[in-house]
Structure formats: C-alpha cells, structure tokens
Amino acid sequence: xxxxxxxxxxxxxxxxxxxxxxxxxxxxxxxxxxxxxxxxxxxxxxxxxxxxxxxxxxxxxxxxxxxxxxxxxxxxxxxxxxxxxxxxxxxxxxxxxxxxxxxxxxxxxxxxxxxx
Numbered sequence: 024x025x026x027x028x029x030x031x032x033x034x035x036x037x038x039x040x041x042x043x044x045x046x047x048x049x050x051x052x053x054x055x056x057x058x059x060x061x062x063x064x065x066x067x068x069x070x071x072x073x074x075x076x077x078x079x080x081x082x083x084x085x086x087x088x089x090x091x092x093x094x095x096x097x098x099x100x101x102x103x104x105x106x107x108x109x110x111x112x113x114x115x116x117x118x119x120x121x122x123x124x125x126x127x128x129x130x131x132x133x134x135x136x137x138x139x
Contacts, residue, residue, distance in 0.1 A: 030120070030121045030122065031056075031121075031122045032087055032122075033085050033086055033087060033092070033122070034082065034084070034085025034086075034089075034092030034093070034094055034115035034122055035079060035082050035085060035092075035094050036122070037056060037115055037122040037123070037124065038077075038079065038094040038096060038113060038115070038124075039077065039079070040052075040056070041053060041056055041124060042074065042077040042096075042098060044056075045068070045074045045098075046073075046074040046075075048068050048070065050066045050067075050068050053066055054066055056122075056123055056124055057123060057124050058116060058118065058123045058124060058125045058126075061124075061125055061126050069102070071102055071103055072100050072101075072102045073100060073101045073102070074098060074099070074100045075099045075100055075101060076098070076099040077096060077097075077098050077099075078096060078097040078098075078099075079094060079095070079096050080095040080096055080097060081093075081094075081095040082094050082095075085115055085122075089117070090116065090117045091114070091115065091116050091117070092114075092115045092116075092122075093112055093113065093114050093115070094112070094113050094115065095110075095111070095112040095113075095130070096110070096111060096113070097109070097110045097130075098110075098111075109129075110129065110130030110131065111127040111128065111129055111130055112127060112128050112130065113125075113126070113127035114126055114127065
C-alpha cells in the first residue's frame with residue numbers, strides 16, 4: 024500500500040497501514056492517505072518517536088461496501104526512552120473508491136505526539 028501498488032480494502036486496513044507509515048517515518052504515504060479537506064500542508068515526523076504497537080479497539084462500518092467508517096485504536100510508542108500511548112477514534116471516508124483518513128478525536132488517555 025505504501026508504494027501505491029494497492030489500496031486498503033477497509034478503513035481498518037488503512038488505519039493499520041497508516042500506523043506502519045508512522046512507524047517507518049513515511050510522511051509521503053501519510054499525506055497521500057489523508058483526505059484533502061483535512062490534510063495539513065506539511066507533516067513533520069519526530070524521528071525520536073518510535074511507534075511500537077497498535078491495538079484496534081473497535082470498528083464501526085468501514086467495510087468493503089461502506090463509504091464511511093470509524094476505527095478506535097490505541098497506539099503505543101516510546102519517546103526519549105519513555106513509553107506513551109495515543110488513544111483516538113479516527114474517521115475514514117471512501118473517496119473515488121479509495122479509503123482516506125478524515126480526522127480523529129483523542130481518547131481520554133491521549134498523550135501522543137501525532138494522530139495516526
């Protein structure tokens with residue numbers, strides 16, 4: 024997916040691929056998979072943040088026949104040697120047959136550096 028050879032079939036698959044992009048520092052993929060109306064003009068990833076694990080907590084729609092979906096997740100990371108967690112409920116939309124990240128709401132235990 025990161026090289027553009029295939030598109031995510033579900034909102035959850037896109038969520039997982041975006042987490043992987045954060046983990047390897049692939050800002051170009053993150054920008055391409057972000058809805059144009061909410062995408063920032065630039066994305067500066069902190070190389071000191073190491074994303075270590077993703078827990079998908081819940082999904083709402085976002086299947087192969089849906090046009091919208093939500094994924095609630097907890098992403099674990101280490102920053103400057105300290106562990107942290109980003110908890111978010113992300114919204115996704117299918118645009119021109121392709122899933123894109125729309126936006127997200129931080130959960131109660133948010134302490135993360137960037138939304139996924």
